Amino acid sequence: MIDSPIVGADHRAAGRLAAYRPALAHACENLVFVGGFTDDNVHQGDRETLAQRYAGFAAAVGADHEVIRTDLTAEGTYAAVRAFLRDTARPPRGMVIGTGGQSAAAIRAVTDSGLRIPGDIRIAGFDADTAGNFGQITLTSVRQPIGAITRTALARLLGEGADTSEVAESARLEVALDTGESCGCGIGSGPVPAEGSR
Numbered sequence: 001m002i003d004s005p006i007v008g009a010d011h012r013a014a015g016r017l018a019a020y021r022p023a024l025a026h027a028c029e030n031l032v033f034v035g036g037f038t039d040d041n042v043h044q045g046d047r048e049t050l051a052q053r054y055a056g057f058a059a060a061v062g063a064d065h066e067v068i069r070t071d072l073t074a075e076g077t078y079a080a081v082r083a084f085l086r087d088t089a090r091p092p093r094g095m096v097i098g099t100g101g102q103s104a105a106a107i108r109a110v111t112d113s114g115l116r117i118p119g120d121i122r123i124a125g126f127d128a129d130t131a132g133n134f135g136q137i138t139l140t141s142v143r144q145p146i147g148a149i150t151r152t153a154l155a156r157l158l159g160e161g162a163d164t165s166e167v168a169e170s171a172r173l174e175v176a177l178d179t180g181e182s183c184g185c186g187i188g189s190g191p192v193p194a195e196g197s198r
Contacts, residue, residue, distance in 0.1 A: 007153040009144040010172035011049050014126060015056025015096075017175060018142050021183040022094025022122040023061045030090060031065045033057050034081060034106050035098025036072060046072070050098045053126065057096055066092070074105035081109035091115060093122065100127030103139055107182070118184035128178070138180030145173045 022028040037051035050072075058065065070080040077097075085091055091113075097106045103125045107117060115121055117137055128141035152171055179185040 005156075006170045007149055007156065008170075008172065009149065009175050011052035012056035012059070013172075014142045014144070014175045015053035015058075016060040017056075017177050018053070018096045018124040018126060019057045019060035019094075021124045021140050021177065021179070021185065022096070026094070026122050026184055028092075028094035028122055029064060030092045031061050031094040031096065032068050032084070032092040033065060033096050033098065034068045034070060034077060034102060036070045036076075037098075040069075046099075053098055070102065072099060072101065074101065077102040078105040078109045081106045082113060085109065085113040085115065091120060093120075095121050095123045097123065097125035100125060100141070103128060103141075104135070107135075107137065107139070117182050122184050123182040124177075125182075128180070137182050140180045140183035140185065141178050142175050143178050144175055148173050 019031070023031055033054055035050045035054060037047045037054055039047075054067070066084075068080050068084045070077045095106065095110070097103050106125075107123065110117055110121055110123070117123055124140040124142070126142045127144060128139040152173065156171075
């Protein structure tokens, strides 16, 4: 853990927002979160971000969910999701994938298991590349405000328009949801701001 002010996305809000589509907009029950956020799961990677996203997800959906614990690799994600779907008596109706790097592997594991997206499982994730997406299905994804993060961090570093108390505090910036086909909404149904998750 870094003991200094951080400028970044509000990952708890991101977790709530990712859960919003399958849980609230589509009334899915039996949701799963795909990711790892403990030393036992992940030996390298950003466990803190995943833990924050999971906390937001869990706050949004309550106790009716499961976690598919993975390392943060595509190979580990594919194997964990395939094993979960093979061994479960009732496939989940909704899935939130913890990182953009895990998304393609998790989606492939779902389709290789003979399940349809979004027909059988509605999926949301994080940080998808919406500009160059030529995959079979577009991912509904929470987007970080990279431009605003960069501008805020640089302004603080350079001391532009900031008092010293502001520089010493962390900044959590608002995220937005880009809807795609994976949750059943279709491409271009518009971004949803973080307030929609509350």
